[in-house]
Amino acid sequence: MDYGFSEEQKILRKTARDFLSKECPKAMVRQMAEDEKGYSPSLWKKMAEMGWLGLVLPSEYGGSGGSFLDLVMLLEEMGRVLLPSPFSTTIVMCGLYILEAGNEQQKKDILHKIVKGEAILTLALSEPDVEYDPDSITVKAVANSDGYLINGNKLFVPYAHIANYLLCVTRTGENIDKGKGLTTFIVDNSSSGLNYTPLKTLARDKQYEVTFKDVLIPEHNILGDFDNGWRDVERTLQRATVALCAEMNGGAQNVLDMTVEYAKQRVQFDRPIGSMQALQHHCANIAVSIEASRSATYEAAWRIGEGLPCSIEVSMAKSLASECYTQTTQLSMLIHGGVGYMEDHDLPLYYRQAKTAEVTLGDADYHREKIAQELLD
Amino acid sequence: MHFCFTEEQEKFRQEIVDFCKAELQEGSRTPDLPVSFRRKIAEKGWIGLSIPKEYGGQGLGAIYRVIFMEEMAYWRAPIVAYDYGVTMSLLGNMCLRHGSEAQKSEYLPKIAKGEIFCGQGYSEPQAGNDLSLIQTTAIRQDDHYIINGQKMWVHDAQTYRYTLLMAKTDITVPPERGISLFIIDNSSPGITVIPQIAMSGQTTPQVFLDNVLVPARNLLGEENMGWEYYLENKPFYWNKEQGAETGMMRRIFDDIVRYSKETKRNGVLLSQSAVIRQRLASMATDIRALRLLIYRMAWMETKGFDLSDIASLTRVFHVEAWIRFVNKTMQLMGLGGQLSRRQVPAPLGGTMEALYRQAALQLMQRAGPSYIKSTIATHHLGLPPAW
Numbered sequence: 186m187d188y189g190f191s192e193e194q195k196i197l198r199k200t201a202r203d204f205l206s207k208e209c210p211k212a213m214v215r216q217m218a219e220d221e222k223g224y225s226p227s228l229w230k231k232m233a234e235m236g237w238l239g240l241v242l243p244s245e246y247g248g249s250g251g252s253f254l255d256l257v258m259l260l261e262e263m264g265r266v267l268l269p270s271p272f273s274t275t276i277v278m279c280g281l282y283i284l285e286a287g288n289e290q291q292k293k294d295i296l297h298k299i300v301k302g303e304a305i306l307t308l309a310l311s312e313p314d315v316e317y318d319p320d321s322i323t324v325k326a327v328a329n330s331d332g333y334l335i336n337g338n339k340l341f342v343p344y345a346h347i348a349n350y351l352l353c354v355t356r357t358g359e360n361i362d363k364g365k366g367l368t369t370f371i372v373d374n375s376s377s378g379l380n381y382t383p384l385k386t387l388a389r390d391k392q393y394e395v396t397f398k399d400v401l402i403p404e405h406n407i408l409g410d411f412d413n414g415w416r417d418v419e420r421t422l423q424r425a426t427v428a429l430c431a432e433m434n435g436g437a438q439n440v441l442d443m444t445v446e447y448a449k450q451r452v453q454f455d456r457p458i459g460s461m462q463a464l465q466h467h468c469a470n471i472a473v474s475i476e477a478s479r480s481a482t483y484e485a486a487w488r489i490g491e492g493l494p495c496s497i498e499v500s501m502a503k504s505l506a507s508e509c510y511t512q513t514t515q516l517s518m519l520i521h522g523g524v525g526y527m528e529d530h531d532l533p534l535y536y537r538q539a540k541t542a543e544v545t546l547g548d549a550d551y552h553r554e555k556i557a558q559e560l561l562d
Numbered sequence: 563m564h565f566c567f568t569e570e571q572e573k574f575r576q577e578i579v580d581f582c583k584a585e586l587q588e589g590s591r592t593p594d595l596p597v598s599f600r601r602k603i604a605e606k607g608w609i610g611l612s613i614p615k616e617y618g619g620q621g622l623g624a625i626y627r628v629i630f631m632e633e634m635a636y637w638r639a640p641i642v643a644y645d646y647g648v649t650m651s652l653l654g655n656m657c658l659r660h661g662s663e664a665q666k667s668e669y670l671p672k673i674a675k676g677e678i679f680c681g682q683g684y685s686e687p688q689a690g691n692d693l694s695l696i697q698t699t700a701i702r703q704d705d706h707y708i709i710n711g712q713k714m715w716v717h718d719a720q721t722y723r724y725t726l727l728m729a730k731t732d733i734t735v736p737p738e739r740g741i742s743l744f745i746i747d748n749s750s751p752g753i754t755v756i757p758q759i760a761m762s763g764q765t766t767p768q769v770f771l772d773n774v775l776v777p778a779r780n781l782l783g784e785e786n787m788g789w790e791y792y793l794e795n796k797p798f799y800w801n802k803e804q805g806a807e808t809g810m811m812r813r814i815f816d817d818i819v820r821y822s823k824e825t826k827r828n829g830v831l832l833s834q835s836a837v838i839r840q841r842l843a844s845m846a847t848d849i850r851a852l853r854l855l856i857y858r859m860a861w862m863e864t865k866g867f868d869l870s871d872i873a874s875l876t877r878v879f880h881v882e883a884w885i886r887f888v889n890k891t892m893q894l895m896g897l898g899g900q901l902s903r904r905q906v907p908a909p910l911g912g913t914m915e916a917l918y919r920q921a922a923l924q925l926m927q928r929a930g931p932s933y934i935k936s937t938i939a940t941h942h943l944g945l946p947p948a949w
Contacts, residue, residue, distance in 0.1 A: 465939030
């Protein structure tokens with residue numbers, strides 16, 4: 186057993202914290218909420234130069250072959266400052282998916298571009314009536330003489346409008362067995378028949394409805410196994426979930442730090458409000474829940490990196506992180522009072538983000554049911 | 563980071579599991595079992611596993627200690643937290659860190675052999691969470707101390723041979739600088755033990771000390787350093803017990819899972835009820851998180867890190883998880899949960915009725931969660947103190 190970080194990981198964290206505190210002030214976060222692109226291309230370029238976009242990709246594709254835990258450390262720092270960027274969608278949801286399931290050509294074509302910051306990718310999975318259940322997926326891909334025609338609607342696709350490629354999970358066959366009959370296609374954004382509609386959301390992040398109308402995709406753009414793509418999607422979702430947990434833990438930690446700072450300064454009834462036990466206990470409760478959540482996230486991340494079975498650990502991490510982050514922002518609101526409710530304060534940014542993150546990739550109830558399936562069925 | 567046991571740790575864990583399976587079969591739980599079982603684990607060197615080799619132990623690190631406690635509790639070995647844990651984490655640990663050479667050679671080998679047990683004599687009627695208020699005094703006279711006072715909640719003072727007693731040796735200075743610790747033989751003249759029966763069925767006696775003569779060589783470490791030793795030792799004390807608690811939770815959880823797969827209520831298997839599935843999953847999550855915290859704390863101990871923050875955070879999580887755990891378990895068993903041991907149709911043999919009573923202890927012993935939350939707020943988060 187070893188619960189410590191390596192020297193390299195400590196350096197990575199410190200570098201990331203310094204870099205992001207300079208490059209990602211809250212003014213930038215607010216600006217990106219209004220911005221059409223929703224991320225800063227110049228910052229993206231700098232992230233590529235820092236080596237972050239290739240951190241977990243192997244050297245043969247230009248990356249540096251870091252571990253999944255390294256990535257989690259970086260994501261924790263990104264979550265801390267609420268970095269608006271398609272990092273997690275590009276790297277975790279798509280880059281690692283292609284690395285694991287793609288053929289050599291696909292990997293060569295796309296991974297190099299990702300590492301250099303020349304390609305942004307996203308995953309088109311959810312649908313109007315589907316969250317994360319494979320058997321309900323209805324967007325269809327039907328073979329014709331030139332390839333496959335995709336038709337249907339995908340919802341909550343992050344950064345779809347700027348993505349060079351969408352990885353679209355489609356139904357290609359009957360669901361005779363759980364997760365069967367699904368195939369993922371690499372969809373080039375220049376394909377005709379794609380239509381993007383922005384969704385107005387709580388966190389003012391970039392999520393889109395994507396309509397596929399007779400979108401023709403060549404056969405060589407099939408990612409992974411035909412009719413048997415869910416296995417890879419499932420692993421992708423596990424990685425994406427843990428990545429999200431890391432961002433959530435980073436965000437929660439920052440909210441706690443802000444709150445403690447405020448509680449030390451704010452004087453009411455002749456003393457700092459942080460000296461009052463009711464508020465002290467709220468802060469202590471937050472600290473305890475972050476500690477538990479972070480421990481579970483690290484364990485899940487480690488298991489992913491080691492290639493060990495991890496579905497229970499991933500679900501535990503997400504159920505803890507989901508409850509921790511939302512509760513943290515709510516207790517922080519309570520302690521800040523009116524000032525924290527004002528849009529020019531930083532807290533609303535976290536308050537919005539926490540709820541979005543809680544429901545994204547399954548909330549606590551969803552993951553507890555997954556745990557129950559593993560334990561009881 | 564590495565979240566699995568090393569090969570050696572896993573081998574150690576498996577050895578305990580095999581041993582417990584062999585020794586604790588159906589029908590083996592006779593009244594003499596605790597004595598023979600203790601002798602056997604002493605022979606294995608497990609009681610003294612964290613005592614250095616020169617004092618008859620094995621010199622193994624904190625992670626082994628937690629593994630041992632966890633597995634012994636999981637298999638419901640008749641020794642766990644009280645005897646072994648309290649003695650080792652109090653007298654054993656304090657002796658190791660601060661005891662004289664004579665004290666180390668006298669007590670440690672006997673602890674390792676499972677021959678002596680030592681309880682804690684800290685609290686008093688006026689001194690609960692705030693131990694600086696203790697009034698028991700120890701006055702030096704030649705090569706003895708004369709001790710007078712009253713102690714509360716002294717572990718098994720009627721059966722254990724020793725108590726580690728906290729007393730004031732200097733009343734002219736602030737309490738934190740005038741407190742010392744003594745190893746007291748419970749059979750000394752002047753000691754009166756008045757048993758009190760707790761809701762759990764355990765006895766936690768009051769102890770009256772009337773001019774008790776204690777040899778000066780029984781002063782642990784240096785005079786007036788007791789408060790420092792006490793603060794330093796707290797995390798070890800908590801961690802030891804948490805290993806056992808986690809093992810116990812794991813065991814009950816496994817039993818409950820089996821029970822809910824076999825039991826129908828109102829025509830539906832419990833394991834197929836959406837609400838119960840949610841509860842079981844959150845119990846499993848609590849256990850996992852608690853295990854991660856206690857093993858991390860043990861790992862930090864082996865690395866020599868300061869444990870005060872992690873100990874407080876873990877302790878709060880532990881108490882709250884344990885209360886959630888007994889509540890959910892009782893809810894799950896419905897009416898049957900209230901049935902006592904040996905009441906024939908009691909689910910899980912009536913274990914939960916007893917554990918539910920015992921669980922209340924978590925809300926107060928070794929400093930209650932409210933007190934620890936205040937400690938987290940001030941020490942860990944740096945908020946201004948409330949008092």
